[in-house]
Amino acid sequence: MKNLVGNALLGQSGGPTSVINASAAGVFIEALNQENITGVFGAVHGIKGILDEDFIDISKEDLDELNRLKNTPSSSIGSVRYKLKDPKKDDSEYRRLLEVFRKYNIRYFFYNGGNDSMDTCNKISKFFKKEGFDCNVMGVPKTIDNDLNVTDHSPGYGSAAKYVATTFMELFHDATVYDQPMITVVEVMGRNAGWLTAAAALAQYKGQGPDLVYLPEKTFDPEVFFSDVDKVLKQKGKVIVAVSEGIKTKEGKYVPELYQELKKDAFGHAQLGGTAQALVSELGNRFNVKLRAIEFSLMQRSAAHLASKVDVTEAYNAGRKAVQAAVAGVTDKMIGFKRVSSNPYKIKYVRIPLQKAANEEQKVPLHWIKEDNTGLTQDYIDYALPLIQGDEKAKLEDGLPRFAKLKKIRVQKNDKKTPL
Amino acid sequence: MKNLVGNALLGQSGGPTSVINASAAGVFIEALNQENITGVFGAVHGIKGILDEDFIDISKEDLDELNRLKNTPSSSIGSVRYKLKDPKKDDSEYRRLLEVFRKYNIRYFFYNGGNDSMDTCNKISKFFKKEGFDCNVMGVPKTIDNDLNVTDHSPGYGSAAKYVATTFMELFHDATVYDQPMITVVEVMGRNAGWLTAAAALAQYKGQGPDLVYLPEKTFDPEVFFSDVDKVLKQKGKVIVAVSEGIKTKEGKYVPELYQELKKDAFGHAQLGGTAQALVSELGNRFNVKLRAIEFSLMQRSAAHLASKVDVTEAYNAGRKAVQAAVAGVTDKMIGFKRVSSNPYKIKYVRIPLQKAANEEQKVPLHWIKEDNTGLTQDYIDYALPLIQGDEKAKLEDGLPRFAKLKKIRVQKNDKKTPL
Numbered sequence: 001m002k003n004l005v006g007n008a009l010l011g012q013s014g015g016p017t018s019v020i021n022a023s024a025a026g027v028f029i030e031a032l033n034q035e036n037i038t039g040v041f042g043a044v045h046g047i048k049g050i051l052d053e054d055f056i057d058i059s060k061e062d063l064d065e066l067n068r069l070k071n072t073p074s075s076s077i078g079s080v081r082y083k084l085k086d087p088k089k090d091d092s093e094y095r096r097l098l099e100v101f102r103k104y105n106i107r108y109f110f111y112n113g114g115n116d117s118m119d120t121c122n123k124i125s126k127f128f129k130k131e132g133f134d135c136n137v138m139g140v141p142k143t144i145d146n147d148l149n150v151t152d153h154s155p156g157y158g159s160a161a162k163y164v165a166t167t168f169m170e171l172f173h174d175a176t177v178y179d180q181p182m183i184t185v186v187e188v189m190g191r192n193a194g195w196l197t198a199a200a201a202l203a204q205y206k207g208q209g210p211d212l213v214y215l216p217e218k219t220f221d222p223e224v225f226f227s228d229v230d231k232v233l234k235q236k237g238k239v240i241v242a243v244s245e246g247i248k249t250k251e252g253k254y255v256p257e258l259y260q261e262l263k264k265d266a267f268g269h270a271q272l273g274g275t276a277q278a279l280v281s282e283l284g285n286r287f288n289v290k291l292r293a294i295e296f297s298l299m300q301r302s303a304a305h306l307a308s309k310v311d312v313t314e315a316y317n318a319g320r321k322a323v324q325a326a327v328a329g330v331t332d333k334m335i336g337f338k339r340v341s342s343n344p345y346k347i348k349y350v351r352i353p354l355q356k357a358a359n360e361e362q363k364v365p366l367h368w369i370k371e372d373n374t375g376l377t378q379d380y381i382d383y384a385l386p387l388i389q390g391d392e393k394a395k396l397e398d399g400l401p402r403f404a405k406l407k408k409i410r411v412q413k414n415d416k417k418t419p420l
Numbered sequence: 421m422k423n424l425v426g427n428a429l430l431g432q433s434g435g436p437t438s439v440i441n442a443s444a445a446g447v448f449i450e451a452l453n454q455e456n457i458t459g460v461f462g463a464v465h466g467i468k469g470i471l472d473e474d475f476i477d478i479s480k481e482d483l484d485e486l487n488r489l490k491n492t493p494s495s496s497i498g499s500v501r502y503k504l505k506d507p508k509k510d511d512s513e514y515r516r517l518l519e520v521f522r523k524y525n526i527r528y529f530f531y532n533g534g535n536d537s538m539d540t541c542n543k544i545s546k547f548f549k550k551e552g553f554d555c556n557v558m559g560v561p562k563t564i565d566n567d568l569n570v571t572d573h574s575p576g577y578g579s580a581a582k583y584v585a586t587t588f589m590e591l592f593h594d595a596t597v598y599d600q601p602m603i604t605v606v607e608v609m610g611r612n613a614g615w616l617t618a619a620a621a622l623a624q625y626k627g628q629g630p631d632l633v634y635l636p637e638k639t640f641d642p643e644v645f646f647s648d649v650d651k652v653l654k655q656k657g658k659v660i661v662a663v664s665e666g667i668k669t670k671e672g673k674y675v676p677e678l679y680q681e682l683k684k685d686a687f688g689h690a691q692l693g694g695t696a697q698a699l700v701s702e703l704g705n706r707f708n709v710k711l712r713a714i715e716f717s718l719m720q721r722s723a724a725h726l727a728s729k730v731d732v733t734e735a736y737n738a739g740r741k742a743v744q745a746a747v748a749g750v751t752d753k754m755i756g757f758k759r760v761s762s763n764p765y766k767i768k769y770v771r772i773p774l775q776k777a778a779n780e781e782q783k784v785p786l787h788w789i790k791e792d793n794t795g796l797t798q799d800y801i802d803y804a805l806p807l808i809q810g811d812e813k814a815k816l817e818d819g820l821p822r823f824a825k826l827k828k829i830r831v832q833k834n835d836k837k838t839p840l
Contacts, residue, residue, distance in 0.1 A: 016594045021631065045599040046572060076592035080596065166725055173494035173823065174436045174722040179465040184718075206820055265704030273693070284685030294717045294824055295511055298604075302594040308819065388819040399625055399728065399808040400585055403593065 003132055003329055005036045006107025010401075010414050011043035011050065013113035013120070014081065016074035017156030018304040019315035020112060020142045021404070024076065025069035026319020027110050027140065028058045033070055034327050038109060041411055046080035048110075049119065050100055051093065055411040068404035070316055071394040073304035076406055084120055087127055094103055094127040101128070103414050107135050112319070114143035114154070118334055122354035125332045139334030139354055140318050144301045146195035147361040148196050150352045151336030155318055156301075158311030158387035161199035163303045164188055167296065168203035168210060168242065176238050183229060183239045183315045187276035188296055190195065191246040192216055193363045196300065200242035201376035202384055207274060213375045216246035225279070226286055230374055233287065245275050257271040260285040308389025314347070323350045345386035357370060423749055424554055425456045431463035431470065433533035433540070434501065436494035437576030438583075439735035440532060440562045440723040441824070444496065445489035447530050447560065448478045454747050457528060461831055466500035467540065470520055471513065475831040483732065488824035490736055491814035493724035496826055504540055507547055514547040517710040522546070523834050527555050528746045532739070534563035534574070535778060538754055542774035545752045556746040559754030559774055560738050564721045566615035567781040570772045571756030573725025575738055576721070578731030578807035581619035582610055583723045585808060587716065588623035588630060588662065597656050603649060603659045607696035608716055611666040612636055613783045616720065620662035621796035622804055631659050633795045636666035637784050642678065645699070646706055648793055657670020665695050675699055713728075725821055729810025734767070741769045765806035 008031045012020055024042070031040045038056040043049035056077055058066070069076055087094050101109070111121040118139045125137035139146050144160035168186070175184045186196040194215025203209030211232045214220060232239045248254055255279040263271045273281075276293035283291055285353035318335045325333065333351040340346040368380045428451040434442055444462070448501055451460040461547055463469035476497055478486070489496055507514050521529070531541040538559045543797040545557035561568050564580035588606070595604045608617040614635025623629030631652045634640060652659045676698040683691045693701075696713040738755045745753065751827035753771040760766040788800045 016597055073590050075597050079597045119670055170493050170722040171429045174718045177436055177494050177499045265709045288687045297714045298591055302590040
């Protein structure tokens, strides 16, 4: 554990959430207050900004605007999907990162993202150590997918879950309004883990949710699905289905692959529709009723107006705790949450080795998923309810959210050569 | 103008909005307070409930729950899409309605809906008059499409517009986060009138909106569209497009008809995707960049958590004013809004002859649409901003909206024969 003096850098990575900027606010505001931190930078588009030496000077931003980041969705300094090569095979990118870190005397590095980002963070940390470069590296978790390992949950999930649950309740009122049979299929994000689709069960818990819920944790059997739908339709006249985009058959096929002809665009990219749409298209061949496919699309990860206060607070604190830990000499860890109790809800902020956080996807336990595909058990409800509590959103201006406006003044490029 | 004593009946009709129940609350709560009104009924699924004598006894509901209707989306007593026949050709349904009204001594009739509902309301009113049955008939407007005639705007529009503007702002942050070219096409409801798509211009006004906006009021030229997109893409690297579902080419074709093969399901129904999706599919043949199609779908008309306080208040008041007018002897009118000033925002509640309200669709004035398809003029902004002001939503319970729960105790069916 070394007490370092130098600059701090934050990068954001992966898909947006409603609260990734809340973590950024936590990192920035805490870092600006730390004596050992001489300058606070934001990497424009994550790793890409580092490779390009493209940094925002956070000390030039207004504190009011940094505070507004707490309620501004997505990544204000830009995100990236960029996977570094395996350093054992090709370490040229790592050498370049080291060069930049040396050049700008970056001694504190914070990376805010999901699985891939923690993996990146871990590799960078290990490489720097091997090269003898002192830099405290801390991961700050974020993902609407809630699939980061070891931690009880991840910032971003609570707000996305609140969006999914609230919206299912509202759709329930809309989709049951007519006196005619109807099937509504709603697609929720989550390629491998069904946490976000599971949040539809919170609407069920309120008696205003879907009738059927399909997560990728369980093999999807189309014939069982059609028979499930038929049963509910006969009983209620209306069916609402929540389906994860990532459900697969036992042959490993995604739903759009089953019911759509593979069409390619002029550039050879496959043009496949969504899971809900593919199911609705096949339902149309089996049920002579009104059908509707709905995708929550980008809204479920950017609806900051519907953020959970618990989530915003935890995301912000995760950023602050990461800085505090790094300044105290901690490195190579991700901030995580350990649940002390659900009722009353209490968590402890913990430090998880990056290696552990990055390596496996945390999935919904199979015994939390009801055997008959009608939803999740009370265990899930008890787990998830505390995460969606409270409202916190941007103040309104002209009736619309007043999001943060950063000046994004760039750190002057440092052209002096530093020894590799 | 007759002062009648008898029962009052409310029916809801057409597509849901976030505030149609606020108008119902206004009608119910005001009617329960009126001495001349002996009983207050809700027709289950509008006209259908009347034909079936299926009525909810509103006096049996808790006042707290009726107040909660103000912030509960969709139609709590059930809606319907049912067009009565032309009474000149076949008046059997009107005779049946008259029979039911007589049987239940309904002397006050309120119908809450859009164009078609006002037409229904008008025909019923005229038929009752011709038959010498005294019943004061009042229309209460609602439509997210904002296409009702004569009134400055309609309840439901402000909240839907607030959803569209807020969500475009959030999507703006999401869709511009990566450092790679991308085109996002977002489809907004509105078959013939572009009011709701126009609300995307409110996000532009905040500097966080779409680059291009296409309303059905203007002929859609695909080649101009592709060239518009190309221009923005070259300039900014990212393009966000707002498109109304109802845009048509000069040949009168909707977009999905242009770029999709007509596929039919097993029952012969056409399986056409949405406008955004069809555009994205063709964009894929022209631009080798990341593409995304988004539909606001049912969310834009049921997101009560994002309702405009102005809209909720006006919807509620429209219901109350309709009852007050009817009790004062007014009939054959729809409550409408006349704008006194935009800044400060001030309206007067007015009574519009049903005949006038029903007959024509109010569209976005062409001179409010920018010639180059980049948005709406300041005239539209000045018109729309007052309508999206303020927040009002259901209280939270377990972090989720506590919507109204009606007991829906049915009025006992009256089996005595009444003279036709």
